[in-house]
Amino acid sequence: MGNFINVVSQYERMAVFTLGKFSGMRKPGFHLLFWPIQRQERVDLREEVLDIPRQTNITLDNAPIDIDFLVYMRVTEDNASSAVLEVVDYHSAVIGIATTTLRAVIGEIPLDDVLSQRDRINEELRQKLDDVTTRWGIKVTQVEIREVEPATDIQEAMNRQMSAERFRRAAVTEAEGTRQAAITVAEGEKQSAVLRAEGEKQADILTAEGQKQAEILRAEGHSAALDKISQVAKNLESNTMSLQYFETLREIGAGESTKYVLPLELTNLLKPFTNKIQENL
Structure with missing residues (x-):
C-alpha cells in the first residue's frame, strides 16, 4: 500500500473520501492519503x-434579441463541500441556469427597457442566479451583459425612429429659438416704448415747468413795473400833473374839433396856478 502526500494551495480546499465516504475538507498544507x-x-x-x-x-413585446453576458462567481469556503457533493459539474450547472434565467428575465421586460436598463437586468440576473447556486456552495458576485443585438428589421426600425426623433428635436429646438427671439424682440420693443414714453413725459414736465417759471417771472416783472410806476406817481407834485393837463389841452386845441369835453377835476388842477397868480398880484 503506497503513501501519497498531497499539497493543498492557499486558494484551494481538498475534499477527502475514505472508502467512498466523505471524510471532510482539508485546508492548505500537505496531507497524507492512503490509496486506494x-x-x-x-x-x-x-x-x-x-x-x-x-x-x-x-x-415582453415579442421582439427577438440576441444577448451574451458574463457571470462572476466563486465557491464559498464555508460551503465548499457542496460544490463537490451537491452537483457533478458546477460550471456547466451555472451556465445552464444562467441561460434559462436570462430568458425568463428578458421575457418580462419590453425591448426599450432591455436596451436602456442594463444595470437593472444585471442585478436582477445576479439575484436570481445567486438564489439557485447557493445550494451548490456557489456565490454569484456579479453579472455583466456584454452585448445586446436586436434583429435586423428591429434595428432598421429603431434607426428610422431615432432619425425621426432627431428631426423632431431639431424642429422643437428651432421653434423654441424662434419663440425666444420673438419674446426678446417684443421685450426690447416694450422697454423701448416705456423709455420713450418716460422720456416724453419728462420732457413735457420740464416744458411745463419752464413755462410755469417763465409766467412767474413775467408776472413778477409786471408787478415790479407797476410797483415802480406807483412809486413814481406818488412822488409827482400837483404842479407837474397840472402842466401835463395843460400840455394835453394844448394838443386838443390844435385839433380841428369844435367841441371839447373837459373833466370836472380841471378846476381843482387849475387852483394851484390861480392861487399863484393871485399871490403875485
Whole structure:
C-alpha cells in the first residue's frame, strides 16, 4: 500500500473520501492519503468568470434579441463541500441556469427597457442566479451583459425612429429659438416704448415747468413795473400833473374839433396856478 502526500494551495480546499465516504475538507498544507482506500477532489476558491454563450431571447413585446453576458462567481469556503457533493459539474450547472434565467428575465421586460436598463437586468440576473447556486456552495458576485443585438428589421426600425426623433428635436429646438427671439424682440420693443414714453413725459414736465417759471417771472416783472410806476406817481407834485393837463389841452386845441369835453377835476388842477397868480398880484 503506497503513501501519497498531497499539497493543498492557499486558494484551494481538498475534499477527502475514505472508502467512498466523505471524510471532510482539508485546508492548505500537505496531507497524507492512503490509496486506494482514500481519494480526493479539489475545489478552487478563487473568483471565476463564465462566458455565457449568445442566445436569442424574446422580450415582453415579442421582439427577438440576441444577448451574451458574463457571470462572476466563486465557491464559498464555508460551503465548499457542496460544490463537490451537491452537483457533478458546477460550471456547466451555472451556465445552464444562467441561460434559462436570462430568458425568463428578458421575457418580462419590453425591448426599450432591455436596451436602456442594463444595470437593472444585471442585478436582477445576479439575484436570481445567486438564489439557485447557493445550494451548490456557489456565490454569484456579479453579472455583466456584454452585448445586446436586436434583429435586423428591429434595428432598421429603431434607426428610422431615432432619425425621426432627431428631426423632431431639431424642429422643437428651432421653434423654441424662434419663440425666444420673438419674446426678446417684443421685450426690447416694450422697454423701448416705456423709455420713450418716460422720456416724453419728462420732457413735457420740464416744458411745463419752464413755462410755469417763465409766467412767474413775467408776472413778477409786471408787478415790479407797476410797483415802480406807483412809486413814481406818488412822488409827482400837483404842479407837474397840472402842466401835463395843460400840455394835453394844448394838443386838443390844435385839433380841428369844435367841441371839447373837459373833466370836472380841471378846476381843482387849475387852483394851484390861480392861487399863484393871485399871490403875485
